[in-house]
């Protein structure tokens with residue numbers, strides 16, 4: 001089984017990466033260096049996480065200590081909601097992001113949220129960033145079918161990736177089907193549902209059968225549906241565990257048993273976002289809820 005996927009523009013992307021949401025720059029730096037030593041090649045950050053400089057330092061450390069080259073890594077960051085909607089603002093904010101990350105390109109640049117009335121103009125900037133080689137692929141996060149349909153109507157370059165909240169509790173089936181039908185690679189954030197299903201007896205029983213952990217079973221369930229996954233862990237042993245998911249396969253009954261853990265709800269962020277329509281409002285909302 002391949003440990004990478006090929007995006008609709010031909011770029012190769014690892015199937016498992018490290019997410020660094022909710023970590024300080026110092027933590028992120030340490031995590032990124034440790035992850036690279038543990039074989040991680042995909043690192044996912046965002047301006048909104050406030051740790052890009054830490055990630056940049058961790059990348060440098062990881063590259064030096066493991067005798068790797070920049071092109072061995074796949075670095076993702078995201079455009080901040082408050083920078084969206086103005087072509088020049090997106091481009092200059094992104095240049096600052098590259099500086100913090102200590103690199104002259106990212107492998108994947110994403111719009112962090114579908115900011116009402118702003119994402120099409122933001123996308124125009126991403127298309128030029130892509131053409132200029134400052135991003136090897138471009139995409140979006142948290143876009144639903146309505147957002148994607150609108151974006152595809154205006155875009156010259158279709159997104160390569162949609163990163164959404166996806167785990168056994170949150171499925172978003174319409175968005176998943178739309179992306180699969182339009183060659184948009186799906187990527188799962190919070191693939192472990194923030195750890196909430198790690199003690200679930202259904203998951204545990206399947207894990208025991210394979211001599212695997214509940215976390216590994218959840219990641220496997222997502223990988224088998226074609227997702228790229230970016231579990232976050234600050235612990236080296238858990239990072240290794242989350243990478244060791246290519247030596248077993250869930251059968252159809254097990255896939256279904258885990259699918260039944262669906263709580264048929266969308267991410268709380270989507271619901272809040274629907275009526276917000278205001279990028280600062282979303283930032284405030286996220287800040288209040290962290």
Ligand code: A2P
Pocket residue numbers: 019189190191192193194195198213215216230231232233234235238239241242
């Ligand atoms: P920690 O960082 O202390 O290891 P998600 O990526 O879905 O948001 O989940 C991240 C949460 O799951 C974090 O709290 C992380 O804790 C925990 N976690 C990550 N990997 C594992 C694992 N293999 N086993 C148990 N908990 C894990």
